[in-house]
Amino acid sequence: MPSLYLAIRCFECLLATSLLFQTLEFLKLRSVQQPNALWSWTTQRGDLAHASVPVRKLFDWLYSDSVHRIHLLLRLAAAAGLYAGSSIVSATLLFFSTIAILIRWRGAFNGGSDFMTIIALTGLMIAHWGQSIVSPVLAWQAGLGYVCLQTMTSYFISGAIKLFSKEWRNGSALPYFLDGGIYGPLAADSVLRNRVVATASSWGFILWECSVPVIFLGPGVAIAYCAIALVFHCLVFAFFGLNRFVWAWVASFPALVYWAGAW
């Protein structure tokens, strides 16, 4: 059985890396959040028209340029602090900071990577707040267990939903989506335009994603599954530019490997 301590440290360091990259990007993107810029809060605060006056004032203050900058710098420090180890303070700060940032980007900035970041931080919250109820070991196991279950669900649903799609089963969806990718379109002579190759690739992804429960065969199988997952996420980055997906999912791998050998 993998060491719980090792799993925790790997989880914290990989999560730190993911959060650091995200926060540096958010700091850079402050330029498009200035008044009169595309993502100006002046326009976007209309999303909170339903909220009470005090709530709207709170968010006006939170998203003012100077406070937002301080918030992001604090988040950067808290993320870097995870390399030395997490605490109930850093876990709580990063969790609520992420919620605040996502509301600033109308609920999600980068889709799936936002979901996975929230899941990892929820796992961290469970691990720290849970220690006021149960032992630290049990609290960390619960936190990593939550991350493991959600990560497995992400792969399983992503694969199964394609299984129900005729276009994915016959291979026509793959080149269609790759053409729409940020680094697209595919070259006219790309091998992925070949129907046989596209169909085989599609089925490969679908079966691999749906087979995520096999990690419970043991830590060795889980490590192999995670290695393939890393290649998969790098391919997604290479076609769709989704760099945050790579780091957000990689941060969850220690939880998968730990739980693969923990029962």
Add this chain to the structure above:
Amino acid sequence: MTLTLTLIAAYFAFVLGSIVLRGREVSGPWWYLLRSFFPNWRFYHGFGSQPRLFTRIQTPDGEWTEWQMFMPRAKLSPRDLFYNPHNNLLLANQNLVDHLAFDIQTLPDNTSATELVSYQMVMRLARSLLQQQGMGGAGGVVDETGSNGHRWQFRVLQVPPLQTPDDSMAFLESPVLQA
């Protein structure tokens, strides 16, 4: 061991069932802003129409340019794996167009699309695209304040897979705006 295996199998059977039998979707302003807590993991499953933003500008001689489609495109760089703010912003901007398309489909009666936050943001996006592209030819470049006295327009088309965009796909066209 047997109990654990049974529980794992039951969980994934439940997940599979939830894909087939989808319940009522919960919606609301706070649900929308906090939707990252409720991931659906349905990546690239929809082979349906894609909302696309188009812009055009009137040149000094009164002619309208061709509609230009906004399509997030970039050149792959290994550095992007670690730091990719510009391209992630392009994708977030395309999401604005997707949300506007959804908002219009669910717009209550007697409500104007122009009141939507997503409409106002897409209008800003369209204007910023015109600024970046310097559309309008000689003398028609939009300055940094967005003002050059020219008139411009944007529209959103629902483009079905593998089809060339045409006028019949338009479901939103802005009035003529002054740059």
